[in-house]
Amino acid sequence: MLNIVVCIKQVPDTNEVRLDPKTGTLIREGVPSIMNPDDKAGLEAALRIKDELGAVVRAVSMGPAQADAVLREALAMGADEAYLISDRAFGGADTWATSSTLAAAVSRLPHDIVFTGRQAIDGDTAQVGPQMAEHLGIPNVSYAEEIRVVGDSLIVKRQFESSYQVVRVKMPCLVTALTELNRPRYMTPGGIFSAYREKQVTVWTRPDVPVDDSNIGLKGSPTRVKESFPKPLKGKGEVVTMDAEAEADYLVAKLREKFVI
Numbered sequence: 001m002l003n004i005v006v007c008i009k010q011v012p013d014t015n016e017v018r019l020d021p022k023t024g025t026l027i028r029e030g031v032p033s034i035m036n037p038d039d040k041a042g043l044e045a046a047l048r049i050k051d052e053l054g055a056v057v058r059a060v061s062m063g064p065a066q067a068d069a070v071l072r073e074a075l076a077m078g079a080d081e082a083y084l085i086s087d088r089a090f091g092g093a094d095t096w097a098t099s100s101t102l103a104a105a106v107s108r109l110p111h112d113i114v115f116t117g118r119q120a121i122d123g124d125t126a127q128v129g130p131q132m133a134e135h136l137g138i139p140n141v142s143y144a145e146e147i148r149v150v151g152d153s154l155i156v157k158r159q160f161e162s163s164y165q166v167v168r169v170k171m172p173c174l175v176t177a178l179t180e181l182n183r184p185r186y187m188t189p190g191g192i193f194s195a196y197r198e199k200q201v202t203v204w205t206r207p208d209v210p211v212d213d214s215n216i217g218l219k220g221s222p223t224r225v226k227e228s229f230p231k232p233l234k235g236k237g238e239v240v241t242m243d244a245e246a247e248a249d250y251l252v253a254k255l256r257e258k259f260v261i
């Protein structure tokens with residue numbers, strides 16, 4: 001039976017995120033949290049493999065106690081087990097410390113396939129998945145848009161800006177998922193009941209994760225956020241109404257004026 005681990009990050013619903021103008025940090029209070037969309041696609045891919053071939057699907061999240069909610073959602077969608085990696089010692093992690101911690105946690109779980117999202121909609125770096133593969137010593141296939149299990153390998157269609165690539169990779173491997181991979185299923189009422197009444201979220205704290213102190217939390221983070229600020233708002237734009245030929249001339253003149261052409 002295949003063993004699949006899906007990494008799931010709880011993220012603020014970014015349409016509603018605002019920055020504190022004084023501290024430059026995200027205002028998280030009162031902002032609803034969701035399962036990162038790419039991660040939901042990774043979970044759905046894992047559940048489809050489970051439906052087709054049989055697999056044990058384990059969801060893993062690193063975060064504060066409230067990240068329990070996304071893990072319950074994963075259980076309600078059909079994941080078999082859930083692990084929350086949570087300890088103050090892991091707080092303030094950059095991508096290096098995040099991936100070191102997550103990889104160490106995943107190394108404790110059987111894993112033929114590890115799914116992460118391509119990127120988290122709040123941090124947006126797209127670094128954690130490939131870094132985890134490196135820490136785990138397994139191959140990484142990024143930007144997965146289609147996946148098939150064939151024997152001991154995966155056939156993955158990777159998406160680029162203007163082309164595709166189909167690769168075959170042996171398991172164990174790590175795949176970073178795109179939202180285009182599938183349309184995730186909804187939680188079922190029975191699934192929700194079972195997620196809260198029957199299944200458990202196992203909490204792993206510092207002693208449970210076999211990672212060196214120098215690679216975790218704020219102290220183990222080689223990067224620092226120096227400053228963050230919202231983008232200045234764009235101007236209003238200009239609407240012109242002329243006949244098509246005059247519009248084209250007007251546009252070309254404007255582009256020349258700005259040295260675009």
Ligand SMILES: Cc1cc2nc3c(=O)[nH]c(=O)nc-3n(C[C@H](O)[C@H](O)[C@H](O)COP(=O)(O)OP(=O)(O)OC[C@H]3O[C@@H](n4cnc5c(N)ncnc54)[C@H](O)[C@@H]3O)c2cc1C
Binds near residue numbers: 007218223225
């Ligand atoms: C000095 C410093 C301090 C920071 N302090 C904080 C802080 O206190 N709180 C905070 O929220 N952020 C903090 N950050 C941001 C933090 O580094 C990133 O959110 C985190 O490292 C993940 O990077 P990303 O969001 O860019 O993930 P990406 O690389 O874009 O994520 C790719 C995929 O990796 C997986 N993944 C990423 N993070 C997790 C996770 N936590 N659990 C499970 N799977 C995951 C998901 O599958 C995700 O789709 C800090 C950053 C720095 C540099």
